[in-house]
Amino acid sequence: MELIDNLTLGFQTALTLQNLLYCFTGVLLGTLIGVLPGLGAVPTIAMLLPITYALTPVSALIMLAGIYYGAQYGGSTTSILVNLPGESSSIVTCLDGYQMARNGRAGAALAVCAIGSFFAGTIATMIVAGFAPPLTELAMTFGPAEYFSLMVLGLISAVVLAHGSLIKAVGMIVLGLLLGMVGMDVNSGVARFAFGITELYDGINLVPLAMGLFAFSEILANLEHGAKREVFTSKVSGFWLSRQEVREAAPAIVRGTLLGSGLGLLPGGGAVLGSFAAYTVEKKLSRTPERFGRGAIAGVAGPESANNAGAMTSFIPMLTLGIPPNAVMALMVGAMTIHNIQPGPQVMTRNPELFWGLVASMYIGNVMLLILNLPLIQIWIKLLLVPYRLLYPAILMFCAIGVYSVQNNTIDVLLTIPLGILGYVFLKLGCEPAPLMLGFILGPMMEENLRRTLLLSMGDPSIFFTRPLSAVLLVLAAALVVAVTLPAISRKRETVFVEED
Amino acid sequence: MMKKTWLLVAVAVCLALGASAAVWAQDYPTHSLKVIVPLTPGSGADIAGRIVTKYMTAGLGQPVVVENRPGAGGQIGTMAVIKSDADGYTLMVQSASHAANSAIYKSLQYDPLKDLVDVAILGMTPYVMVTNPKGPYPSLKALVDAAKAAPAKIPFASAGVGSSTHLAAEYFTQTAGIKMLHIPYKGSPEAIRDSSVGITSYYMAPINTAIGLIKDGKVKPLGVTSAKRDASLPDVPTIAEQGYPSFSIGLWFGMWAPAKVPQPIIKKLNAEVNRVLKLPEVKTQYATLGIDPVTMSPEEFAKFVRTEITTYQRIVREGNIPQQ
Structure with missing residues (x-):
């Protein structure tokens, strides 16, 4: 068995004392930056790159990779406790995670994140080990037309993200699309808005x-009641899941893992897209969709599994082709070249100890993260006991640091002021920001690929239907539209009947 | 009497200033240096900059820290360097887009020649034209013939409107006298990906992004853009030797400082960069990336930058590329 031999080599490499130490350092740092809002993997890896110069390439990559997937574990913590996404891939976790905390289930929410991430990490690592090359081939069949159709599907499912009014959700998506238009147009190079x-x-x-x-x-809203928030400190219970919660979370974790693994392969996908998609799927499949947005555990388990799975599988195109699907992987490619390794398909054959050592370390890292994160839960939920007058200035400060670190740019910090006020207005109007975020993320990709496809097809839109994969995605999107509007139609008919009576 | 005193004072001041500048350069650097890379971490200039600064730390006896300040094609980071103190402790590492920017942007907030002083070149690397290995273009000639038969119909990829990969490709179409359809992407990875499966006919890839894929046969190289064959791809012919003898363009990386940094410091930095570029470790690392560690004096580099700016301005003008 070649795979067994390879994995043996991998574990031999990853289980040396030195590599275990760097793996642990990586995942610990990752957890920390994940917890700290805004501070993401790209600036952290860029900052730590010089430290790895003295290490062997394998140790360096093991540590840097640990930072990335470790951040997926930590990112959910602040989403759940203070409604503050620690990473962009934990935005959807705010929806139900924070509500769970308000219901006194913060411990359970954090636990399901850790367990879901561990399961997803384990499965996704196996996928990387067993199927990296064929999956790369599959991902390569995805052209601009397929991307556009996937984005259409994504945007339509964004409606499902909201649990309130449909009109408001659509309005928020459109607003997200508009905000996403700001900046340079890829096709003409003209700066818009x-x-x-x-x-x-x-x-x-x-x-x-x-x-x-x-x-x-959220902070602005909390401050309405003076420095006291409607705290749920008295109700904070342990982190053991009830049997009912296990039954709801388990299938969500499996689905989230598969969905996240698939979307992680696509350029620009990574962890963010998977988490949104998983939430949508869970809400659609749930028999009690009305509980979503009010603390449904499946709404935490699915996305958190998906983002970790996506983070893992996004290594595949980087490792098998040297083509990075996102900014973190671009930096990993850079780190490889600094360590004298030429990224590309031959990494697997020419540096097998690097490829398999990294894969094995991912598995080990996930075990470490689980062991690290479960006891931490007790500490994190203590955060809820911190008086709000002390907590919120700390949150604001960490946010400001995190936002600055993204591009070392003060304008980004200043931007949070009007955006915070806007968010407060949304809160007052009962408009939810999650559909806006999805519109903002998908909109630019959708426009870019639409225009690219039409440029390539000389303006002929039939290409979206003649390419089979694209057509399937569009049909799915159409089916979803019907599924969303049908209940509304039937309900209207019901009321009509009631009036007639 | 009065005049004489003034003269003496002036002479004294000049001497003192000259002496202090010399002393300054001798002591320089007394604390850590910051190198701003106005591009994203992991980009070609970032990697080259990080390799060079890693070894400069040893030579200068002070840490050299890289800071990425990406945005607006490098304008944001460049402005940050220009606004910093001209004491030689804040430097910039950028790519050929420093020269291309002055051609592609209608109104730059700075003058690339007056607000910055050219310190040293960090290396040159050609582009390599890559295409789908199973696609309809087995040779450069096949591609040019196809483009002649269907003007402005055959798509080619670039890493963005006005990016150096776009301008290099545009330069080729001008040289070959053909018209092709430009498909801009948001960066190198997607452009090379779509070219490798034939969605676009070719991409003018910086060698470091394509070399791994070429060696494994995932993309087919049609030619390198340098005047001579590249050491890392000795079997790939140049575009020049395939019937376009005047064709030569490349990507390069350089170091700059704010305009008022004293000359002795510039000389010292230039000498240090050139020392680093001759180190065997740097040569091996550069070889994996396909970068040629050429060295230049500050004067040679300044002249080189000016020639490049003129070249890009001509490409933009003749190609009717809309300025941003």
Whole structure:
């Protein structure tokens, strides 16, 4: 068995004392930056790159990779406890995770995140080990037309994200699309809605937007009641899941893992897309969709599994082709070259100890993360006992540091002020920011791929239906539209009948 | 009497200033240096900059820290360097897009020639034209013939409107006298990906992004853009030797400082960069990336930058590429 031999080699490499130590350092740092809002993997890895110069390439990559997937574990913590996404991939975790905390189930929410992430990490590592090359081939069949159709499907499912009014959800998606238009147009190179501010040429950054709309607005709302928030400290219970919760979370974890693994392969996908998709799927499949947004455990388990699975499988195109699917992987490719390794398909054959050592370390790292995170839960939920007058200035400070670190740019920090106020207005109007975020993330990708497809097809839109994969995605999107509107139609008919009576 | 005193004072001041500058350069650097890379971490200039600064730390006896300040094609980071103190402790590492920017942007907030002083070149690397190995273009000639038969119909990829990969490709179409359809992407990875499966006909890839894929046969190289064959891809012919003898363009990386940094410091930095580029460790690392560790004096580099700016301005003008 070649796979067994390879894995043996991998574990031999990863289980040396030195590599175990670097793996642990990586995942510990990852957990920490995950917990700290805004501070993401890219600046951390860039900052720590010089430290790895003295290490062997394998140790260096093991540590840097640990930072990335470790951050997926930590990112959910603040989402759940203070409605503040620690990473962009934990935005959806705010929806139900924070509500769970309000219901006194913060411990259970954190536990399901750790367990779901561990399961997803384990499965995704196996996928990387067993199927990396064929999956790469599969991902390569995804052209601009397929991307566009996938984004259409994603946007339509964004409606499902909201648990309130349909009109408001659609409005928020459109607003998200508009905000996503700010910045340089890929096709013409013209800066749109930048108002001459150079810092806006590349668009509004995702991190200040998420911070402003989720965290800052929440703080503003809490401060309405003086420095006291409607705290749930008395109700904080342990982190053991009830049998009912296990039954709801388990299938969500499996589905989230598969979905996240698939989307992680696609460029620009990574962890963010998977988490949104998993939430949508869970809500659609649930027999009690009305509980979503009010503390449904499946709404935490699915996305948190998906983001970790996506983080893992996004290594595949980087390792098998040397083509990085996201900014973190681009940096990993850079780290490889600094360590004298030429990224590309031959990494697997020419540096097998590196490839398999990294894969094995991912598995070990996930075990470490589980052991590290479960006891930490007791500490994290103590955060809820910290008086709010002390907690919120600390949150604001960490947010500001995190937002600054994304591009070392003060404009991003300033942007959180109007965005925070906007978020507060949304809160007052009962408009939810999650569909806006999805519109903001998907919109630019959708536009880019739509225009690219039409450029390539000389303006012929039939290409979206003649390419089979694209057609399937569009049919799914159409089916979803029907599924969303049908209940509304039937309900209207019901009321009509009631009136007639 | 009055005049004489003034003269003496002036002479004294000049001497003192000159002496202090010399002393300053001798002591320099007394604390850590910051190198701003106005591009994202992991980009070609970032990697080259990190390799060089890693070894400069040893030579200068002070840590050299890289800071990425990406945005607006490098303008944001460049402005940050220009606004910093001209004491030689804040430097910039950028790519050929420093020269391309002055051609592609209608109104730059700075003057690339007056607000910055050229310190040293960090290396040059050609582009390599890559295509789908199973696609309809087995040779450069096949591609050019196809483009002649269907003007402005055959798509090619670039890493963005006005990016150096776009301008290099545009330069080729001008040289070959053909018209092709430009498909801009948001960076190198997607552009090379779509070219490797034939969605676009070719991509003018910086060698470091394509070399691994070429060696494994995932993309087919049609030619390198340098005047001579590249050491890392000796079997790949140049575009020049395939019927376009005047064709030569490349990507390069350089170091700059704010304009008012004293000359002795510039000289010292240039000498240090050139020392580093001759180290065997740097040569091996550069070889994996396909970068040629050329060295230049500050004067040679300044002249080189000016020639490059003129070249890019001509490409933009002749290609009717809309300025941003």
